[in-house]
Structures are given as C-alpha cells and as structure tokens.
Amino acid sequence: MLSTTVVGSGGAWGGTVRPDSHYVLDAANGATLLTVPFGHALDAVAYVLGEPERLRIRTAARRTSAVDAESGRSVPMTAPDQVVASGRLPGGAVATFHYRGGTARATNFRWESNGTEGDLLLTAPTGHPQLAPVTLEGGRGTSTGLAPLPVPDSYVRVPHLDPRTDAPAFAVAHAYRQLLDDLREGTAGVPDFAHGAARHRSIAATAALPGDWVY
Template sequence: MAPTRVGFIGLSKSGWAPRAHLPYLKSSPDYEIVAICNSSVESAREAIKLYELPSSVKAYANPEGKSRPHVILSISNSIKLTNTSDIANDKDVDLVVCSVRVDRHLPTISPSLRAGKDVLVEWPLGKNLAEAEELLALKNVGGVKNAVVDLQARQAPIVRKAKELIEQGKIGSVLSSTWTGAAGTFGAGYGKSYEYLGRREVGGNMVTIHFGHAVDYVQYVLGYGFNEHGAKSVVANRRPILKLLEDDGKTVIEEKHVKTSDDTIFLTGTLSSGIPLSFSLRGDKAFKNTPGLDWRIYGSTGEIRITASGPFLQIGYPDLKLEVYDFESDVLEEVEVGDDLEEVEGPAKNVGRVYRGVGEGENNCTFEDAVERHRLIAGMYRENGIEN
C-alpha cells in the first residue's frame, strides 16, 4: 500500500513538532512528508534542509488559499516553481498535520477542512469552545473522512494498561478515583518562550493543555461525561504576577509580569459510569521527594496507583510507575507496562501511536470528542465567572 502523503503545517526549527511528530513520520513506511507549510517559504525550505527531507518536498507559506507562485531554490539548488498557499488544495497531500499555536488553528486548518482534506491537529482543537465548534462544522461541511485531534495520552501504554486491569476485574468494582498533580509551570516565574501560556485569551494554558490532556485520559479509563448532577469546579489565578525570564530560567526580563491564565483547578463529580472523581491540579513543582502525579483508582478488592514526575502521561517520564495493591493478600505489585513502539523515543512514542492508529483506521480522538472536552472546560469557566 502506498504511504499516506503528509502536508505538515508548523515544522519549525525547534519545539514540539520536530520532537514529537517528525521522528515517527520519518521512520514509518506508512507516511511520507511531501509538503511543509511554515510562516514563510524560506522557513519551510530551511526546515526541509535541516531535517534532511527529500528535495521533492514542496515549500509553502500560507495555508489559506490565496495562491501566488514563488520561485525558490530547492535543496539541490535547482530552480523550481511552487505555490505558497495551496497546501489545502495540493492533490499530492492526503493528510494535513497542524502543529502551530492553538489561536492559529482556526485560520490554519479551515482551508483544508473546506477542501475535504483529512486533518490531524494538536489539542486544544480551538482557542475556545466557539472556535472548536466552528472547526467541527467546517469538517462536516467539507465531508472530511478523518479529522483527528492529538489527545494522545489515550495511546499511552500505562493508560491502556490501567483500563485493561479494570476491565479484567483486577481491583473488583471501581468505587472512586482521586487524581492529584503539580503542573511544573507557573511557579515564581516562567520563560519568554512560554509567555503565551500566561494569557488566557490565547487558549493554550494550564486549564486547556494540562487539565485538558489529563482529564481526557482519566475519563478514557473510567468513563466519559458526568451524571445528571454534573461536576463542580474551582478555577483560579492565584499567581497573577510572575517574573518573566529569559529561556535560561535565570535572567529576569520583567520583574512583575501580569498573568491572566489560571493556575489552580479543582473538579469533583460522579462520572456517567457511576464512579466519583476528585481531580486537583495546581501550578509549580511538586513537594520535594513526592511525585508530580499521584492517581489512585480505588476498587472493592484492591487499588491502582499511577505515579510520575508530572501529569503529562501523553509525553511520558522515566519514572512512570503503575502499582496494584491487593487488599486480601496484602501484596503490592508493580505492573510491567511494556513498549510496543521502540523505534522512536520520548514524546514521539504516543504521537507515533496516534499515527499508527490513523493508518489502521482508528481515530484516536474525533473533532466531536474534542468539542465535548471543550464544553467541559467552557462550563468550568462559566461556573467560576470567567469569560472565555
């Protein structure tokens, strides 16, 4: 079978895309990058050269459909004509992958959805519920077959193992669950590269990213949605003033930088599955010598505990641990999780599993699923009197 031809929007010199997407796309025979769309043709060309992609890869600069031809030099220094805007209408592109800042998702992937192209986009889907719903509507109007959101923690072996153990009755009937995490960010200061995380209006912050990823994998294991009583939440910005630092983490740019996004999140309720859930996430690092994530799933005959340095199970940590405590035997067992994707490392593993699933006809997270996660967050904002 011919590989899926990928047009990648946002393959920069550094950041998430080259760390998490590129390793699997380059190593898998099931995918082939055929086009790069960056902020400029020159930037796209630089990415093609930097990541040693074939000289046949097209360089684009604008995904929004206003075509204008450019003359550029390919890597082999031969002159060729390319179009800076029509990645959405490029007949050689089967799948458009978008890895840009969330407030740019709507203008960036709308042309591809209108053109009926398959799309894989990072979570959050939009910068708020309204944008997410608009993208879902565009997907439906365009008749897009595969519209995937990269909530990739569902693919993490440790998450799937926890779900499997519960379904096998390893801890009997699940009675309740508690999740406690420290985000690692939003202590006394943060680096300028992540300053946008401190602006709620951008849409990428601790509520949407940290909480959004975590509550999704918790519900993947325990059941989506809440019962008729709904959930109660607290969302608060308890550190509205932080230091803005250079990316070295030491040099102060601004002593009193205003932060508008939130750093304290509590959520309690009973899931539609009948399982009571208590969820607590705060900013800053964890208490010394304690895990940054402590997730307990309490059952009638035992308990599952998942711990890690931080809450991002979609990225993974070297100290990830899944333990099962059997009440009757008083035995504590560390469960081997395994690795079914050894060819890539770090954050590329779970993103790679998403791509593998797409290739096998499994949509990790649909636009419809993502809109439901956005509705939960929008409801939490409303409950706490926060405009979004």
C-alpha cells in the first residue's frame, strides 16, 4: 500500500438546510460534518487499512449561514463545512481526506487506494458510505484500467431488500442481523458504544491541535 485518498460531500452543511435539520448547523450540538460523515469515513479506513497514525485534522467554516429549503429564511451556521485530514497508515502509506458540506455536481464519495500491485476504487452517490450503495472497482498487474468487482451474494443476508434501491434500510437491517448473530454466537462484529467513544476521542484529540486554521 502506497496511499489512500477519500473525498466526500456531507449532504448537509451546504447552501440549504431541511427544516428538520437545523440542529446540524450549530457546532455546539456536536452533529457536524466532522463527527458524522467524516467520522464514518475515517472509521471505514481504519477498519480496512488500520488506524491512521499521526493524524492531523483541520476544519474551516467557509459558510456562515444556510437557507431553509422550505421557508427561504437564512439560518446561522457555526459548524465547519470543510474538513481536511492527513496521516500515515500502520505500514507507512499516506492517508488523506477532504470532506465538504453540501452536495457536489462531480464527486460525492470517492475512496481510492493505490499500491505497488494495483488500485482499488470505492464510490457512492453520497458521502455517507455507512448508508449509501457503494460500487467497488479494481485493477492490477498489466491492466490499464479498472474493472467492476461484484459483491458476493453471500454478503446479502437479509432477504427482500436491495442493496442499491433500499440502501439505508439495507445497511441498518444488516447491522441488526450482525447484532443478532453476536447475541447468538458470542461474537462482537457490531461496533459498540466503546468503539464509538474511542472514535470520537480520536477525532477530538487531533482536530484541535495548535496551529490549525479555523476560519
């Protein structure tokens, strides 16, 4: 592994806000671009490639308000709408992240990993990979492009739900299925409260270092 790069859009924290989502704009509420979509993306990278070391996170608040999508009135925003991070994976590979608020016309989620033998690309229509339908592609050796890597049917463990058209429900249903397996078999496949607390501590410890630029 040489490097891995994640670019994502948060959906919220953009130019408009749904009437029921004003709370995400207030940094004091803790449900921010940093702690929600970026946190889930960081957790995915750590799960697959190992916990990034020497992680440094910086935030910026480029927007100071959003427009309520229903009323048209302006709503103050104190939560950051830009998150940039970098670090090293346990084997020495470079890891970089950029999350931005709102929805992009181009890339809303792209996770690219580059190694000496090939490349992997994971994409999704939203920057919330924990709930979005993902597409995996890869290439190695003498290939000059990427080819689809289908997810094996054995990973679909809840009937009557499609991983693409029912994406959020599909993800939640599989989490509950894994929880059921954990209870029955004494395993620990589902992240618990301690795991979530550790992730938030890792973000808090590296997102407020002296010298960070915060606009």
